[in-house]
Amino acid sequence: MQHQRPKIVDVARLAGVSTATVSRVLSNPEIVSAETRRLVEEAIRQTGYRLNQAARNLRIRRTGGVLALVPNLSNPFFSQILAGMAAVLAPAGYNLLVADTRAEGGRSILTYAEPSRADGLIVLDGTLPAEGFAGRLPLVLACEWIPGIAAPRVKIDNREAAMMAVEHLIGLGHRSVAHVAGPRGNVLSEARLAGTEQALAAHGLPAPMVFPGDFSLESGRRAGAAWLALPPHERPTAVFLASDAMACGFIGEVQHHDVMVPRDVSVMGFDDIELVSHMTPALSTIRQPREALGRRAAQRLLDRIGGDDRADDTILPVELVLRGSTAPPGG
Amino acid sequence: MQHQRPKIVDVARLAGVSTATVSRVLSNPEIVSAETRRLVEEAIRQTGYRLNQAARNLRIRRTGGVLALVPNLSNPFFSQILAGMAAVLAPAGYNLLVADTRAEGGRSILTYAEPSRADGLIVLDGTLPAEGFAGRLPLVLACEWIPGIAAPRVKIDNREAAMMAVEHLIGLGHRSVAHVAGPRGNVLSEARLAGTEQALAAHGLPAPMVFPGDFSLESGRRAGAAWLALPPHERPTAVFLASDAMACGFIGEVQHHDVMVPRDVSVMGFDDIELVSHMTPALSTIRQPREALGRRAAQRLLDRIGGDDRADDTILPVELVLRGSTAPPGG
DNA sequence: CTGAAAGCGCTTACAG
DNA sequence: CTGAAAGCGCTTACAG
Numbered sequence: 085m086q087h088q089r090p091k092i093v094d095v096a097r098l099a100g101v102s103t104a105t106v107s108r109v110l111s112n113p114e115i116v117s118a119e120t121r122r123l124v125e126e127a128i129r130q131t132g133y134r135l136n137q138a139a140r141n142l143r144i145r146r147t148g149g150v151l152a153l154v155p156n157l158s159n160p161f162f163s164q165i166l167a168g169m170a171a172v173l174a175p176a177g178y179n180l181l182v183a184d185t186r187a188e189g190g191r192s193i194l195t196y197a198e199p200s201r202a203d204g205l206i207v208l209d210g211t212l213p214a215e216g217f218a219g220r221l222p223l224v225l226a227c228e229w230i231p232g233i234a235a236p237r238v239k240i241d242n243r244e245a246a247m248m249a250v251e252h253l254i255g256l257g258h259r260s261v262a263h264v265a266g267p268r269g270n271v272l273s274e275a276r277l278a279g280t281e282q283a284l285a286a287h288g289l290p291a292p293m294v295f296p297g298d299f300s301l302e303s304g305r306r307a308g309a310a311w312l313a314l315p316p317h318e319r320p321t322a323v324f325l326a327s328d329a330m331a332c333g334f335i336g337e338v339q340h341h342d343v344m345v346p347r348d349v350s351v352m353g354f355d356d357i358e359l360v361s362h363m364t365p366a367l368s369t370i371r372q373p374r375e376a377l378g379r380r381a382a383q384r385l386l387d388r389i390g391g392d393d394r395a396d397d398t399i400l401p402v403e404l405v406l407r408g409s410t411a412p413p414g415g
Numbered sequence: 416m417q418h419q420r421p422k423i424v425d426v427a428r429l430a431g432v433s434t435a436t437v438s439r440v441l442s443n444p445e446i447v448s449a450e451t452r453r454l455v456e457e458a459i460r461q462t463g464y465r466l467n468q469a470a471r472n473l474r475i476r477r478t479g480g481v482l483a484l485v486p487n488l489s490n491p492f493f494s495q496i497l498a499g500m501a502a503v504l505a506p507a508g509y510n511l512l513v514a515d516t517r518a519e520g521g522r523s524i525l526t527y528a529e530p531s532r533a534d535g536l537i538v539l540d541g542t543l544p545a546e547g548f549a550g551r552l553p554l555v556l557a558c559e560w561i562p563g564i565a566a567p568r569v570k571i572d573n574r575e576a577a578m579m580a581v582e583h584l585i586g587l588g589h590r591s592v593a594h595v596a597g598p599r600g601n602v603l604s605e606a607r608l609a610g611t612e613q614a615l616a617a618h619g620l621p622a623p624m625v626f627p628g629d630f631s632l633e634s635g636r637r638a639g640a641a642w643l644a645l646p647p648h649e650r651p652t653a654v655f656l657a658s659d660a661m662a663c664g665f666i667g668e669v670q671h672h673d674v675m676v677p678r679d680v681s682v683m684g685f686d687d688i689e690l691v692s693h694m695t696p697a698l699s700t701i702r703q704p705r706e707a708l709g710r711r712a713a714q715r716l717l718d719r720i721g722g723d724d725r726a727d728d729t730i731l732p733v734e735l736v737l738r739g740s741t742a743p744p745g746g
Numbered sequence: 747c748t749g750a751a752a753g754c755g756c757t758t759a760c761a762g
Numbered sequence: 763c764t765g766a767a768a769g770c771g772c773t774t775a776c777a778g
Contacts, residue, residue, distance in 0.1 A: 092755065092756065101765085102766075104765060111757075115763075135755095136756070137756095138469060138472050139473055140757075142469045143770050157494045159491070160494075163491075179532075182513060184501075201510075301693045305693055329690075332693055362663055362664045423771065433750075434771090434772080434773090442773075446747075448747055470754090470771035473770090474753080476754065748778085749777090753773090761766090
């Protein structure tokens with residue numbers, strides 16, 4: 085396949101210089117004289133030479149890859165984050181490798197997280213065990229985070245975001261607001277629940293009824309069924325769900341039982357995935373800056389690989405997006 | 416980071432053999448005597464040695480990577496296909512690299528498709544120019560395909576699948592069936608449109624009204640608006656859309672204008688993405704075997720890399736999934 | 747079955 | 763500024 089591919093020695097021969105000089109033109113052009121550089125560049129053009137990254141990587145002892153560990157690849161929420169990462173990593177000469185932490189058949193995901201496979205790690209799953217990462221690759225945590233690990237984090241303020249959502253519902257006149265939480269033990273779940281409770285308490289309202297969930301559509305549907313199972317006068321008039329996927333499941337279930345949104349119940353999601361602006365009613369939600377989250381995480385990892393060892397937090401702003409699924413109680 | 420990592424020479428020293436022997440134990444154990452092998456394996460265990468893939472790859476002139484070219488990474492339809500690919504590639508020692516053919520800022524996506532970057536290519540975008548692939552990497556086409564390229568294809572029978580969908584609508588009693596097509600020039604769009612026309616013609620029914628689309632939610636919404644704009648008695652009583660995303664957009668738009676599905680219009684999608692089973696009404700659709708598509712495509716690529724040069728088609732079966740969005744005309 | 751040696755295609759101290 | 767040479771960590775004909 086690559087028999088004819090020119091290598092550095094072919095360029096050197098044609099330009100009448102050593103391979104060292106060609107290499108310098110490639111990786112450090114300013115230390116080569118202008119005339120020599122011109123010669124070499126011309127030879128590169130004539131031969132059609134293209135650098136072999138694998139060889140360079142072996143020599144400089146890096147792999148040229150960055151590994152992203154994602155809790156669920158088939159969740160569209162992550163796709164745009166990954167796109168943001170790739171946009172920063174590619175120009176810096178890194179490939180983005182992606183692994184799904186749930187999909188690994190038995191074998192530990194951490195077998196990938198070693199120096200011969202990747203130069204750095206971006207972890208988007210806060211439920212991985214902290215011990216696994218001790219002294220391994222340069223690391224950045226994005227969106228979720230692992231308590232007890234000192235590494236840069238790129239995230240939103242989940243508590244604040246939840247408060248914004250609930251303040252909106254309170255402002256519409258709702259007095260009983262339920263929350264459908266994310267998976268137990270997940271840092272996002274806890275922060276969003278805490279924000280919900282804090283906003284209600286700040287207005288002297290009772291603590292929220294909390295339904296269990298796991299961010300999935302199906303768990304939102306179950307929460308809808310649980311809400312429907314309540315006696316009508318005990319049903320919270322507004323529900324804030326910790327993910328848009330759950331909000332879709334919830335709305336689907338209650339609509340299926342002839343409950344009208346927002347007349348009978350206001351529904352607020354979290355994430356602003358593309359779909360929810362097309363539903364009937366369109367979903368009010370919290371927009372996360374997904375592309376920016378990915379870019380910043382990648383940028384912080386490049387910093388880290390470059391020797392910057394700060395373990396600081398980058399907090400990106402969210403946006404309250406109001407659509408048709410929320411209204412004053414009673415419609 | 417990797418100063419202390421043992422290498423092959425450390426293992427050889429401890430085991431009292433040459434590096435060649437250690438290498439053989441690693442890649443070709445059966446040609447080493449049982450006793451020597453035991454010694455080496457013990458030394459590997461004691462040193463904690465792990466193979467450096469980059470070095471092996473340089474030596475055997477492969478990269479250890481397979482590149483998947485996807486038209487739209489943020490479409491959940493592709494995520495599960497990628498998961499299927501990774502499940503086959505990882506055990507074979509290949510990393511899966513993923514690139515979005517639309518997201519590349521100017522720079523040609525084909526700069527990735529070269530021997531120093533990947534050992535093989537799986538293309539899921541039928542709109543890439545055929546010339547770009549001449550004499551490049553081992554190639555497999557999945558889902559979509561590029562006319563004029565001879566390579567193994569792994570796909571469904573899109574025309575047959577469309578016929579199944581339309582036969583279902585006809586069976587319910589619909590006599591006027593519209594089609595919302597995929598993007599023009601896309602091979603899938605054409606096959607699904609052809610199947611729609613063929614099924615209607617086979618029953619002596621008039622050709623379908625065809626609305627333009629591009630597989631996106633938003634284009635489905637526009638088709639909904641176009642349908643609404645027709646005088647009520649001219650509206651087709653059933654609509655078959657070439658993607659579930661478009662079906663979501665369509666339903667959202669018509670429901671927004673107080674049209675009831677399926678009472679006023681039956682809607683049929685294509686793909687069976689997870690969400691559509693949770694909508695109200697749940698969507699009738701064609702299920703594509705996404706995971707299997709990914710696995711088979713990866714398997715065929717491994718064959719190709721291994722020297723198999725057949726350019727055959729693998730056709731995977733689809734499934735007609737009937738839910739609440741389709742019913743006899745008038746409800 | 748095993749070892750000595752060359753080499754995959756680069757980069758980089760070292761010397762000039 | 764430039765070159766000769768060593769070396770990144772492996773694999774594999776070749777010889778024994």
